[in-house]
Amino acid sequence: MKEIKVENRREGNILSRVFDELNEFCRARSLFILHYCTGCGAIELPPVMTSRFDMERLGVQPMVTPRQADILLITGYVSIKTLKRVMLTYEQMGSPKYVIGICSCTVNGGMYWQSYATAKKLDEYMPVDLYIAGCMPRPEAIISGLRSLIRNIELGESNNWKKYYENYDYYLGNQQKLFGDEWQTPVDVIGEAEHYGLVGEGTYGEHTEILQRVQQPLKPLEMRL
């Protein structure tokens, strides 16, 4: 039997609840995706975007930069070299952000399971909101995946992006295992966690200590008179 989703938020006063709901209602209807086309699955995106399946009727549109994007779409196997770029792109996206892993390869490595060059499970490196499995999934599957993401956002249940800040040490550790201890991006994730007030138990740890030792921070340029 189909499970019926039940609204589970009952905190806060009515005004802030109305505001939150309005916020999520709007957010769910205007999603920009940054499609990081890594593997063969990317070939299914053109039909999704164009007139046959037309994802724009759901309010979903492609976007060219991570700063304005809401959804990061990983469309297939991720080689280790590519994963570095994917990590940078993910960290550059503004919160709230959602990750969709398309294709079986993102779930468990798929047919590249034995390859030395691919990262197997995407959610070891970044929190994934939704997987669309299949080798490769049909456009209908992608559309229905997008719909369920939209529903989750509307119900306020897609908060995985917070996990990245709260458990940064875990994700960073996995990244360091693949890329080596020198690994870093220009994005100051810990600083952002503090900025957003999302510091959790797993934010700091042994891996972030390594990072802080090797990191060469990129300070924003000061406006100077």
Next chain:
Amino acid sequence: MSEFLFELNMLDSLLLLSAVTVAIAILCRVEYISGGVVTLLYLAQLVVVGMMISAGGVFSSHLTPQLFGYELGWLLDGLGLYFTLITVGSALLATLYMAGEWGRRYREQGKSFRALQSLLALNVFTMQLLLASSDLLSLFISWELASWAAFALMALSGGKGLKAALHYMIYAFSGAMLVFAVVAWIATTAVTAAYQLDINGAGILQFSSVAELMQQGIFTIPEQLLMLTLLLIGFGIKMGLLPFHLWQAPAYALSIGPAGAFLGAISSRLGLFAIIVVLFKIFGSITDGSILQSSFGFEFASVTPKTLLAWIAVATIIFPTFVAMRQNDARHLLAWHGIGQGGYMLLGLVMMDSLGSAGGLLHVFNHATYQAALFLAVTSVIYRTGTADLNRLGGLVVRMPLSFMTLLIGIIGLAGLPPMNGFVSKWLVYRSLLDQGELLLFVGAVIGTLGTILSVYKLIHNMFLGSLRKEHEEVREVSWSMLTPMLILSALILLTGLFPGIPLQWVAQGLSAVGLPVAEFNLGGVMADGGSLDMVIVSMVLFSGFGVAALIFYFVGGKSKRVNPLDNYAGGHFLYASNRYHYSNNFYAGLMHLIKPWYKNTFQRLERVVVTLLELTAESLSRLYMRPHSNQLALIIVVLLLW
């Protein structure tokens, strides 16, 4: 002597002050004092001009020398006053700019600050003489003086600048010859006509008397059209009207920073001034309307001088603007725009209705403000970084934020977008084009504006946006002595954009001085049937839009965060300072791919053809008189001529 001084009226004192400024600039050997003193003298001149404007009316000078039996006179009316105001104002700000640190560095480089300053003052003086001329002879004499002064100021930069200045001189000479030919033609005919018409022979060359001659039909219509053409070419050369525009951009771009700002702001507008005088003071009052409306005497009557001039103006807008888009040097880019913007002024004026002429004349003021601001901002960048090459700058906004602000305000004005002043004048010109049903001209003008917007974006992006170069890490903002005039100009651009009524008041005086209709206006804009313009409302709407965005951005949430430019998206690539992520070379590659076939350097080729033809004639003539028996040949020619 005291009696004589007592009798000085305001125009006399203005000219005297101006002459004193020149003298002090030449004589004062202590260069760091002369900067301040000369600035103060310009300020005094500006005060006099302001007093004259508020007094209104016509001022005639006591300076009335006789030359070849003609009486020369100087007389300043509303039109001349308007241009004088802009001239003195831009000279004041340019001098203020170079009075402090800029001038010190200039002297330390071993260059003569005195020469620069005195030539600038000389330019102002000769331009004032020109703007106050009241007859053809004084117009011609001061025209020549102003041309030479401008040449000297351009040539001062030496090297390539000298070459460009010589280029200018050749054009200016040919133009002056054409003007002189017409003056001589009118003068010889007028003397006989003066007896018939019973006009005072000494004052026969005054604009009003010449207009009278034209009206009396002393010259036939084709003769008048010929005169008009010669004069328009002669003065149009100074203005950079197509196809005589080639000299202007390099000449202005390569002259010394603040001098370039002054020249770019007002110098070439003298051509426009002279054209207004010719069109509306001399030929304006021909029986049944204006000569501009008359057909050429053949039967395809729709082609009148007016439509022809309007199309030349539109060509002057479009071609130089798109040439500007291809420039890779900030000063050249701006100088090419200077030519294009001249087209809007002429276009508005030849429309001859109240909105168009107000727009055209107002654009002179607006253009002066933003062009001077832009040139000064670019000069500041050159002062700090040593280059204006658009491919070797970038990201300077974090180091020179106030120069960036000036440039930003300036380019919005140049592009003619609200709420800056350039929008008002362009709106007036557009309205008049639409009112008169000149849709094609309108489309042409809009294409020009499109080119302007594209190229000014290139300007600001390549200099100030994008990533900062390593060698510019330590660049600082320029000193306050240089910032002050830039900020004054920015404030002027904003203020006259918000309250266009202020400059429109001077424009109205100018228009009524030449007998053009004056539009109804108030402080905030212009009233016209079928839609008026109120800049206060326009600006309010605009700023409330920005205001809402700013409110959300800065106050609601407060989650914005500054990042380093290297923390940027390049398809996932990591960016390093050694490998810049700043797209400046081959800007607008896609657009250029589409419109490249249109760039054919036609005018350069045309110029080369003329030069080659001249060289050929000179060569063959020299063959004639360099021959061994040239004396016999000379004899034959003399005999033939006598016969």
